[in-house]
Amino acid sequence: MTQARRILVAVGGGIAAYKVCEIVSSLIQAGHSVRVILTETAQQFITPLTFSTLARHPAYTDQKFWHPDQARPLHIELGEWAEVFLIAPLTAHTLAKLSQGLADDLLTSTVLASTCPIVLAPAMNTVMWSQAVVQRNWANLTTDPRYHWLSPRSGRLACDAVGPGRMAEPEELLTLLDSLLITGGKRDLRGNKILITGGGTREHLDAVRFLGNPAAGKMGLALAQAGQSRGAEVLLVHGPQALEIPPEIDHIAVTSGLEMAERLNQAWADFDWLIMAAAVGDIRPKTNATTKLPKDQIPNPLPLEFIPDLVKHLASRKRPDQQVIGFAAQTEDIATPAWAKLQDKELDLIVANPIDRPDSGFNSPTNQAVIFHKSGAKITVPLTTKLKLAHKLYDLILQFAE
Structure with missing residues (x-):
């Protein structure tokens, strides 16, 4: 049995949200503790009940941002709890908010309330991904040592566009998560x-x-x-x-x-x-x-x-x-x-x-x-x-x- 680790997963609003089910299931089967946040748009693609079942724990949404019976704010609790934080699929909208340091929902507030390594897995239409403003936001995040990422893959997308925009596959993301759990996100080989x-x-x-x-x-x-x-x-x-x-x-x-x-x-x-x-x-x-x-x-x-x-x-x-x-x-x-x-x-x-x-x-x-x-x-x-x-x-x- 792998030593249990604490992994926070935030699901964005995109068709690739279905891939995150496999990631959460695999992490649970490996013996880890997983908590899941869904944005409002993510719930249009997949339900909180699905992730509650897979994670063996209630999924969090903006409607549950503050629990009256909770002593401390939820985003603070989750931020302190997580050892690594995966955001997948990362949408253009959430990317823009993260790039500017905004915190107007549970996902972005938890990002600012945490210090653990964050894995980004963007997914969007090819034309959206290629926009100059999206690339500027992406470049802004990827220069921050806290963020680790797998860029969008090329192929046929759900919208029938062909090009970069597909979210990285679950196996690839699980490998990166494993590496960050081993190293704590350190980049001690930089320069080699x-x-x-x-x-x-x-x-x-x-x-x-x-x-x-x-x-x-x-x-x-x-x-x-x-x-x-x-x-x-x-x-x-x-x-x-x-x-x-x-x-x-x-x-x-x-x-x-x-x-x-x-x-x-x-x-x-x-x-x-x-x-x-x-x-x-x-x-x-x-x-x-x-x-x-x-x-x-x-x-x-x-x-x-x-x-x-x-x-x-x-x-x-x-x-x-x-x-x-x-x-x-x-x-x-x-x-x-x-x-x-x-x-x-x-x-x-x-x-x-x-x-x-x-x-x-x-x-x-x-x-x-x-x-x-x-x-x-x-x-x-x-x-x-x-x-x-x-x-x-x-x-x-x-x-x-x-």
Whole structure:
């Protein structure tokens, strides 16, 4: 069971309000305490009863702004209660009020009466979003360190417009909320540029056959999301994967280990840290046909060659102000070979994770690890989400830099 945390959710007046039901339900199922505020227009799209049922607690509206039997004003109580505050969907109207510091309803009054991190998830018509005044209001809020956000996504909207305006998906918002609950909204990685790799590589024999591995890219994505939530500038270089990369994260897709090496060699000099979470192949076919080979033309035995050690090469080029963090996916004894790899490749840290234990390794949302620092320090991380493992790694990097 996740440690129960206190999350305040404010629902704005837009068709995307239905997505917030999934967010509230997921938070409750994870063991958190949730309180919900609905604006007057939000109640035209979804009822307070719906959120009261999902949150296991009565939803709040402007009609309940002041309770005669309540000793203190509701917006003060809610503002002090919340550890993190989500506003979704954020409408153009509420955006304008927040930008000017207005407080004429329960939602905006609670914003001013609280100090916790606030997550903004705008949703509106494409033309409305593109208006200069809306963009000015948005820029005004996003320069405030208290606010965290996921910008509108592009696609077909309920009004049939096509373009930016869709609210970020519940899963994306839940990830950001999790990060803020872990960090308290601190941006302690601001000023750092982090180069991250994720997913597996594919070494093609022909147009359809390849040597690869089951890496799905979840650890690399978690590292990118965690780093960005803490204020870092991140670039994710990833192999082929089905995971959708949020538009806030700069990323480059590659296929082979050679392509990844080319991209990293080009970028490495401009970054402070390199975190090699990708499962880069060790071997590749000696030949690579551009068309599909007939079965009887596939070499047997298949001639293979080793792929140059990418992380070792990049570590050898690092400046004194740069750090290289490796990952080692292992079976059975994970610690001994990981420590040997750290020394051989001259890494600053290495994360050894098992791929032969339940709920760990490739394509799992959770992981466990043994982390070594070059000083010899050893930290064991029990089974946790990959997002929490990512934050733990950043905590250790900062700790060892002190």
